[in-house]
Amino acid sequence: MDEKDYDGIFYPGGNRPLLDLSNDKDSIRLIQSFYENKKPTGLVCHAPAALKNVKTSDGVYLVKRKKVTGFTNSEEKAVELTDEVPFLVEDMLKENGGVYSKADDWQSYSVQDENLVTGQNPASSIEVADFFFEMLQN
Numbered sequence: 001m002d003e004k005d006y007d008g009i010f011y012p013g014g015n016r017p018l019l020d021l022s023n024d025k026d027s028i029r030l031i032q033s034f035y036e037n038k039k040p041t042g043l044v045c046h047a048p049a050a051l052k053n054v055k056t057s058d059g060v061y062l063v064k065r066k067k068v069t070g071f072t073n074s075e076e077k078a079v080e081l082t083d084e085v086p087f088l089v090e091d092m093l094k095e096n097g098g099v100y101s102k103a104d105d106w107q108s109y110s111v112q113d114e115n116l117v118t119g120q121n122p123a124s125s126i127e128v129a130d131f132f133f134e135m136l137q138n
Helices: 016-021 025-036 047-051 073-078 089-095 122-137
Strands: 009-011 041-044 110-113 116-119
Touching (some): 009 025, 016 047, 025 041, 025 047, 041 047, 041 122, 047 089, 110 122, 116 122
Parallel strands (some): 009 041, 041 116
Antiparallel strands (some): 110 116
16 A cells, blocks of 8 residues: 555554554554645544554654544443453553643543544544544645
């Protein structure tokens, strides 16, 4: 897959990004390429886990100083998977320098920073898709 062939990249939620996309070199390269080429980059729920090892060409974590959100520690605890997942999305985004914010558990919440949009949980999917679609129009 080549970023030049697409207008944006969108990662839906689910636990899989925690297990494979966070370390997948192709995914990391694609996210970096889309973001640095000012193309919409959207991730919702657990999908921001795919940002874990993404750095800009300057070697800085992509999320550093960016407004971001993703599945919260308390939501992970509520579904009783805290000890099952390899890392917590909220903690990782903060550790990588993201300006993490959230709403109450299970409420729709998303944030956009430049061409990056992230959503907190499944309830945020429509809101993130709306931001993403709006970015595609610009």
